[in-house]
Amino acid sequence: MTGLRVVIADDEPLVRQGMRLVLELEPGLEILGEASDGREAVELVRRHRPDLALLDVRMPGMDGIEAARMICSEPDLRETRVVVLTTFADDELLVGAIRAGASGYLLKSMPPDEIRSSVRAVAEGRAILAPSLMDRLLHEYAGRRTDPSPELARLTDRETDVLREIATGRSNGEIAARLYVSEGTVKTHVAAVLRKLDLRDRTQAAVAAYELGLVRPRG
Incomplete structure (x- = not known):
């Protein structure tokens, strides 16, 4: 995979650092910036127009779902895919993220190689969802x-x-x-x-x- 440009948003600096380390093992992937809340993430996306915005759900101020909604609603940002990454396997959060326009919903507990393969899937134009969550999403809808x-x-x-x-x-x-x-x-x-x-x-x-x-x- 080459040329994948990513923005990371999480309110925990150690989580952002860990995610950066995980993703930078993927050849050709570039981290354009890090944000500590949803509003900062939206501004980074507007500035850099990344291929992918990886957003934590629970952040102070503007959360990841609202940030996803703003990013996905702006025509100029239509090429940016949003992936929600969270520790919460919560049905309401899952449905909220997909309704907001997120292309994927991953759990932080997933192994690093699965996170990287999911990011690779986005680069190839596929949407991603932790397999354990798909049936729950479909039954909700x-x-x-x-x-x-x-x-x-x-x-x-x-x-x-x-x-x-x-x-x-x-x-x-x-x-x-x-x-x-x-x-x-x-x-x-x-x-x-x-x-x-x-x-x-x-x-x-x-x-x-x-x-x-x-x-x-x-x-």
Whole structure:
């Protein structure tokens, strides 16, 4: 991975230092700056336009979720992905972060190599979520519709198929194999789904598939 530019925000200096040490082991990754609260993080993002903002949830003043909401709502910052990193495996915080536009929600208890691989996933255009949290997120959003939403009519049949596969967590390569198309074709369909439903990334697409009634959680 090359050319990934990151801003880190956490109110604990030792946590910021530790996260910097973890991430700088990833070749090509550059830490542009550190913030101790959400407001400072937003200003750093506006100044540097990083590829990724890694935000702690619990910070004094403006917290990470509000900072994520501000970053994700600004058109000029649309290319910056937001990842929330926290010690709290809390359903309300998780849902709040995704609703705010975060592309991922990771736990500080995750091994360093998993944190780095998650950051790598962002660099490759994929959204990330700690696996133990995905089912909880989907159950929070799902089960509220008895019929598919009219919004799904914006999609072609094949785009709908791709959205359904995204909801399962499959990669582009896996989707291509299941639908008997090329990986490039899948990428084109994914881009169309995100554009037509006004979504930032695959995490929001997966949530939308459940929220709009296209698929339902198992069990």
